[in-house]
Amino acid sequence: MLSSASTSSRFMPPQATEVAQNVDTLYGFLLVISLISCVLVIGGLIYFAVKYRRHTENDKTPYISHNATLEFLWSFIPFLLFMASFVWGWIVYHQLRTAPTDALEVMVRGQKWNWTFAYKNGRTSASEMFVPVGQNVRLIMGSSDVIHSFYIPAFRTKQDVVPGRYTSLWFNAEKEGDYQVFCAEYCGDQHSGMQAKIHVVSREKFEDWLGNDPYKDLPLVEVGRKVYTSRCVACHTLTDQKAVGPGWKGVFGRKEKLEGGSDITVDENYVRESILDPNAKVVLGFPRGVMPTFAGQLSEQEISGAIEFIKSLK
Amino acid sequence: MATATHDPNKNYINEKSGIWSWLTTLDHKRIGILYMISVMSFFAIGGTFAMLLRWELFSAGRNIMDAHQYNQVFTFHGAIMVFMVIIPGIPAFLGNFILPLQIGAKDVAFPRVNLMSWYCLMIGAAIAFFSLFYNGVDTGWTFYTPYSISTQNGTLLMVVGAFIIGFSSILTGLNFIVTVHKLRAPGMSFWRLPLFIWALYSTALLQILATPVLAITLLLLTAERVLGIGIFDPKLGGDPVLFQHFFWFYSHPAVYIMILPAMGVVSELIATFSHKTIFGYKAIALSSVGIAAVSFFVWGHHLFVSGQSEVAGILFSFITMLVGVPTAIKVFNWVATLYRGSMRFDSPLLFALGFIFLFTIGGVTGIILAVIGVDVHFHDTYFVVAHFHYVMVGGTLMAIMGGIYYWFPKMFGRMVNEFWARISFVLIFVGFNVTFFPQFILGAMGMPRRYYDYLPEYQSLNRISSVGAWTIGTGFLVGLFVIIHGMRKGVKAGPNPWGGKTLEWQTASPPPHENFHVQPVVTAGPYEYR
Numbered sequence: 001m002l003s004s005a006s007t008s009s010r011f012m013p014p015q016a017t018e019v020a021q022n023v024d025t026l027y028g029f030l031l032v033i034s035l036i037s038c039v040l041v042i043g044g045l046i047y048f049a050v051k052y053r054r055h056t057e058n059d060k061t062p063y064i065s066h067n068a069t070l071e072f073l074w075s076f077i078p079f080l081l082f083m084a085s086f087v088w089g090w091i092v093y094h095q096l097r098t099a100p101t102d103a104l105e106v107m108v109r110g111q112k113w114n115w116t117f118a119y120k121n122g123r124t125s126a127s128e129m130f131v132p133v134g135q136n137v138r139l140i141m142g143s144s145d146v147i148h149s150f151y152i153p154a155f156r157t158k159q160d161v162v163p164g165r166y167t168s169l170w171f172n173a174e175k176e177g178d179y180q181v182f183c184a185e186y187c188g189d190q191h192s193g194m195q196a197k198i199h200v201v202s203r204e205k206f207e208d209w210l211g212n213d214p215y216k217d218l219p220l221v222e223v224g225r226k227v228y229t230s231r232c233v234a235c236h237t238l239t240d241q242k243a244v245g246p247g248w249k250g251v252f253g254r255k256e257k258l259e260g261g262s263d264i265t266v267d268e269n270y271v272r273e274s275i276l277d278p279n280a281k282v283v284l285g286f287p288r289g290v291m292p293t294f295a296g297q298l299s300e301q302e303i304s305g306a307i308e309f310i311k312s313l314k
Numbered sequence: 315m316a317t318a319t320h321d322p323n324k325n326y327i328n329e330k331s332g333i334w335s336w337l338t339t340l341d342h343k344r345i346g347i348l349y350m351i352s353v354m355s356f357f358a359i360g361g362t363f364a365m366l367l368r369w370e371l372f373s374a375g376r377n378i379m380d381a382h383q384y385n386q387v388f389t390f391h392g393a394i395m396v397f398m399v400i401i402p403g404i405p406a407f408l409g410n411f412i413l414p415l416q417i418g419a420k421d422v423a424f425p426r427v428n429l430m431s432w433y434c435l436m437i438g439a440a441i442a443f444f445s446l447f448y449n450g451v452d453t454g455w456t457f458y459t460p461y462s463i464s465t466q467n468g469t470l471l472m473v474v475g476a477f478i479i480g481f482s483s484i485l486t487g488l489n490f491i492v493t494v495h496k497l498r499a500p501g502m503s504f505w506r507l508p509l510f511i512w513a514l515y516s517t518a519l520l521q522i523l524a525t526p527v528l529a530i531t532l533l534l535l536t537a538e539r540v541l542g543i544g545i546f547d548p549k550l551g552g553d554p555v556l557f558q559h560f561f562w563f564y565s566h567p568a569v570y571i572m573i574l575p576a577m578g579v580v581s582e583l584i585a586t587f588s589h590k591t592i593f594g595y596k597a598i599a600l601s602s603v604g605i606a607a608v609s610f611f612v613w614g615h616h617l618f619v620s621g622q623s624e625v626a627g628i629l630f631s632f633i634t635m636l637v638g639v640p641t642a643i644k645v646f647n648w649v650a651t652l653y654r655g656s657m658r659f660d661s662p663l664l665f666a667l668g669f670i671f672l673f674t675i676g677g678v679t680g681i682i683l684a685v686i687g688v689d690v691h692f693h694d695t696y697f698v699v700a701h702f703h704y705v706m707v708g709g710t711l712m713a714i715m716g717g718i719y720y721w722f723p724k725m726f727g728r729m730v731n732e733f734w735a736r737i738s739f740v741l742i743f744v745g746f747n748v749t750f751f752p753q754f755i756l757g758a759m760g761m762p763r764r765y766y767d768y769l770p771e772y773q774s775l776n777r778i779s780s781v782g783a784w785t786i787g788t789g790f791l792v793g794l795f796v797i798i799h800g801m802r803k804g805v806k807a808g809p810n811p812w813g814g815k816t817l818e819w820q821t822a823s824p825p826p827h828e829n830f831h832v833q834p835v836v837t838a839g840p841y842e843y844r
Binding site: 011012013022023026027030031033034037038041042044045048049052053054055057059060061062063064065066067070071074075078079082083085086088089090091092093094095096097145146147149151153154156157158159160162163164165167180182183184185186187188189190191192193244287289 | 381382385452454458460461464465466548549553554555588589590591593594595596597619620621624627628631632635636638639642643645646647649650652653654655656657658659667670671674675678679681682684685686687688689690691693694695755758759760762763764765766767768769813843844
């Protein structure tokens with residue numbers, strides 16, 4: 001059997017949970033069985049192909065219609081292997097899906113195209129979450145628009161995040177580190193940009209982070225920069241280059257043509273309206289309905305910060 | 315066999331002339347050729363999109379298109395290849411041409427319906443392509459809700475196109491079932507049917523039972539988009555996961571609509587080119603029916619992480635394992651047929667052996683994905699992309715190519731250039747493995763599918779994959795050249811250049827209108843090499 005260590009490193013993501021090790025052990029078993037089956041079938045194929053190539057057009061071939069014993073064996077042995085794999089997979093799946101009752105619960109929200117996290121004490125974060133090492137964590141997840149999927153390769157787990165209902169996922173990270181989160185269910189233009197990081201840290205660091213106001217003593221423009229890097233970066237650049245949405249450099253104070261033909265100056269009111277109700281006034285050349293609303297998701301401080309930050313990009 | 319009343323120089327190709335005689339033909343062979351031209355054209359378009367995708371993925375970041383264009387390109391690549399190439403590829407093209415010949419019939423049971431099904435494909439395809447003028451489609455070929463409800467208007471056209479193409483599939487299936495039941499030559503009992511016919515018959519059952527579910531689903535999706543009736547959209551009180559159940563209730567059996575006929579082709583090729591009776595004829599025949607039956611109850615393995623219940627997931631994992639058994643039986647039987655055979659390595663056999671090689675890898679990785687505890691990691695990653703390409707391209711397309719080269723002398727009365735046919739095989743086979751094997755590793759490393767951009771650690775494997783894709787592209791271009799050259803300049807072929815035993819080899823190449831000058835009578839099984 002392949003040891004799980006040899007399948008990790010280059011060909012697998014890091015193993016950060018106990019369940020991940022169990023998944024890899026099972027995967028190793030399946031790989032070995034698959035390899036043996038392929039060698040038997042393909043090896044037999046090549047051997048026969050070489051040995052029984054045609055010598056003359058009048059070669060006689062034996063008339064072998066079937067062989068009951070052989071056919072029983074090559075039906076029954078695969079069946080047994082399939083059943084063994086199935087039961088083992090069931091056991092691992094049960095571990096993946098059964099959250100311990102003492103888990104730390106975090107609410108997760110997926111929205112085109114970022115992830116936000118809310119802790120019980122009111123601390124929120126976007127595009128990154130912190131959890132203590134060795135702690136059972138349960139994520140209760142919902143979506144504000146289309147289906148997303150919360151995928152952490154290092155934990156070997158994923159769960160679709162569906163609008164209109166909650167789904168959940170749990171893990172217990174055993175090693176400190178920063179782990180990649182992907183969106184695994186196709187959700188539109190910035191699907192591949194819908195990423196996040198899970199920072200697994202010591203309990204002290206986690207408590208510090210949890211109790212800490214992320215914007216404490218920060219000037220408004222720096223608050224805006226943080227909002228940008230966690231929420232806006234998927235669609236807006238800091239240059240004057242257009243991505244999904246307009247680039248922010250020099251946009252403030254500019255006169256823009258709207259869809260209807262009228263003009264508007266990008267001022268505080270327009271930026272605020274575009275954050276809260278993006279479809280109210282769409283600039284010509286940008287598709288309608290792409291930007292989601294951030295109403296109820298950004299605080300007044302964050303909105304003011306974002307306006308201040310855009311203003312600063314001259 | 316030809317008697318004096320028949321002009322031996324007349325065949326289905328030169329019997330009438332003019333484009334109109336083709337567009338209104340009721341001859342199953344001519345309709346088969348119409349399908350061949352359409353499917354090859356769609357394949358060229360879908361393949362071009364694939365080349366563009368691999369170009370974009372050659373390096374991380376933007377290469378030749380933006381994210382929105384990329385999403386449209388992979389949507390069109392998938393939708394074209396599934397609905398317009400692989401599903402009609404073998405049944406409607408090779409099946410149409412060969413099925414009546416192999417059972418000793420003059421034509422299919424309903425020639426007019428047969429022509430209508432080709433028009434359904436063409437009209438559906440035209441509507442689907444028309445969506446390009448309405449901002450295109452960016453939903454992926456799966457049209458998952460609620461994304462497909464909220465995105466651009468072209469989606470509706472694509473959905474209507476797929477709906478109409480579905481009728482093409484239903485009508486062909488219906489036609490084949492009736493033909494096999496009613497028009498077999500005297501003496502051709504069910505246990506004397508060639509295995510290609512068994513495979514087409516099983517496929518036809520799936521086509522008429524499963525495709526209406528897709529039609530209903532797409533209709534509901536249209537009703538939701540146009541009339542605002544809440545079925546799948548949670549904003550209107552619907553359930554988005556319900557769409558996935560409906561969609562895969564069709565689309566999983568559809569996977570077998572794609573692969574079963576390919577297995578039938580391979581059975582023919584293996585028997586003919588090893589000059590040996592097929593090992594375990596009944597087991598292969600019945601496993602086709604078995605796979606078709608079980609395939610209706612495995613759709614939930616596409617929903618392991620969708621939020622369906624744990625019990626449902628486990629049941630679907632179990633039933634999926636059961637499909638593995640008849641599939642394994644087929645593979646073992648093919649290999650056993652080679653034992654003590656007399657093999658001639660013409661290009662059709664190369665494609666058949668290539669099929670077994672690639673399909674075996676596609677099959678075992680399918681089992682890995684069916685193991686539910688492991689699938690949670692692999693679901694929606696490149697591992698899945700690699701797996702289904704090994705089955706659909708490594709399986710079905712290899713069989714189509716092998717089948718074209720095999721039946722080419724029957725269709726056009728000429729042989730292809732064997733040297734270049736083998737070159738096309740080598741390029742496609744090697745290119746295929748270079749393209750898709752690295753994708754298994756990418757998936758295991760965690761790279762999700764449908765990603766426009768990726769992390770730097772995935773770049774080197776993506777580069778290898780792109781180079782492989784261009785190699786496949788070259789291989790298919792060579793194949794196209796071989797086919798066109800063969801039609802115009804190929805050496806004249808006799809009625810039975812390969813020494814085949816099935817009925818299509820007992821008539822002239824190309825066959826006359828209504829196939830046989832004298833009604834054949836069957837007195838033995840299909841692979842009597844004694």
